[in-house]
Amino acid sequence: MGNIGGIVAAIVGVVLAGLTVITAVNVSEPDRSGDSGTVSEIDLIDYDRL
């Protein structure tokens, strides 16, 4: 269990590290027109009235 567990942990660790890098690289210019949908479409404070 220990060896297999260690290998699984290492694979998961590599995947998480990859996701971390992807997040960090893209966060400076977030693409809000993607999957989240509502974020890009709804700008709830009405700046026109300000």
Add this chain to the structure above:
Amino acid sequence: MAFRRHLGARRGDVALGAWSVVLGILMLAPLAAPGYVLSYDMVVVPDQALLPSSVGVSSALPRAVPLDAVVAIVDDVVPAALVQRLALFGVVVGAAWGAGRALPASSTPYRLVAASVYGWNAYVFERLVIGHWPVLIGYALLPWLLIIARRVRAGQPGAAAGGVLLAAVAAVTATGGILTSTFFAALVLAPGGRQRRRTKLGVALALVALQAPWIVPGLVRPQAAVSAAAGVEAFAARADAPSGLIGSLMTLGGIWNAGAVPGSRALMASALLSGVIVALALAGARELRRRMNRVEAVVVPVFAAGGLVLAAAGAVPGGRDVIEWLVTQVPGAGLVRDGQKFLAWFALLLAMAAGHGTARIVKAVCRPGTRAVPRLIACGAVLLPLAALPDLAAGAAGRLTPVQYPQSWAQIRTALHESSAPGDVVVLPFQPYRSFPWADGRTVLDPAPRYFGVEPVVPDALPVGGSVVPGEDPRARRIDAALTAERPLAGLAAAGVGWIIVLRDTPGEVPGAVVAGARRVAHYDEVELFRVPGPIRPWTDVPPRGPIVAANIVCLATLAVASVDLVRNAVLRRRRSIGSLVS
């Protein structure tokens, strides 16, 4: 052996405290610069005045009561800019530290995981950026109240008083009071425990008394404290991540205002990392339940579930109808229309469960006796919240940078204070939010009403998502109508307004007839001060002062009794420990 254990625990506490401070520094480092952080509802001014409206003697709903009064008093002793920094830093460090300390029967690495999850998440980002720092005070105090409730239930003298005093800090606003007092009350008043019946009664009465300064102004105001149904949809939680509404809420996001959402929330990679944190919590939920005492094992999950339900209610059919009925029919129920803030209870469960989940993973994948892999896994779990939300660093990616008020504001304030002419003030354009070039164009609740130190009339109709959510203040509505009427100045004078301040460096219209007819008293750069001609009729349609003063006296007396009890028990404990050393 006992000494080693004690030393280990002490080192663990130091590590937890140090990590919490590191989180605070990473998040709020830009606040080292001078100035004031202005972001949406977060408004701090150099010297806030103590006005009747600060305690709720106003036609407006008591939204920042008694917070405004507390800030006005405290900033006479400590500079407001320092108060703001202490509050924000205290919130972040206190939340993380408290969550780590609250984790029952666990070792340091897993306490650090709980600290990271609770101190660094989308809820903290969104509530910081939207400026709801009083809500975050309640959030930060929840784990500490859990710890104190354990002591109360163990019969420790003075613990109840300590809990009451902590709950008082959060009760500076209605939401903070509800978040903390209901949670603490449920933990202390639940059947069982070694606390005396007198203690339970005392805690219950004290917690109610702490809410009096904001409840009473709402109850005794001439109009019912109900809100418009339109606000329910506007302030409902919404998906801010690829995981949809429920996924957004489970990962502690989903605030109604898209402008307060971190950019990383839109990324699939960030959503997956946040999902891993939820998976860790699911893995540790059973172990957490096993290690909590019988009452906690019920109260904490029930509140967490309640928080999730309240957060989602306004956004789902059926739930929205219920919330609409509540806010339009039940005075004060408008507090639940922005239900996402009640995720605070869920966040505490999530953080503690994630700590135990990490321990379970380590136990499952590592052979007994190995050290390196468990450390790596724990280290990864501690850093996971930061990896999922990197833009919370550096002042929420620059959104919390301090700015300086222009010199012209101070000059206008001086001019206003040199006059003894009667009347309240309105600030034009008559809109609740501003966008100043000197504040990087950020949307910010108008600081002018708090800055100039004269009783203001503030518009409370909110332009949201292309429509306007009606306000609750009849006086603000009357002034709004007067500004577009044929004789606006007569309308303002009849509504008790003697002063007009015009801000020229923020978008919005200033009615020409108002400025043409009024007498200009002062003009510095982009700010002008006008006097409304003729007699000013005082505005008397406000809550009566008597009950509000009584409510504040009751609250202060409660604080005094709790403080005396806390000190008395601390002295007794010290005497006992000295006595045992001597004998």
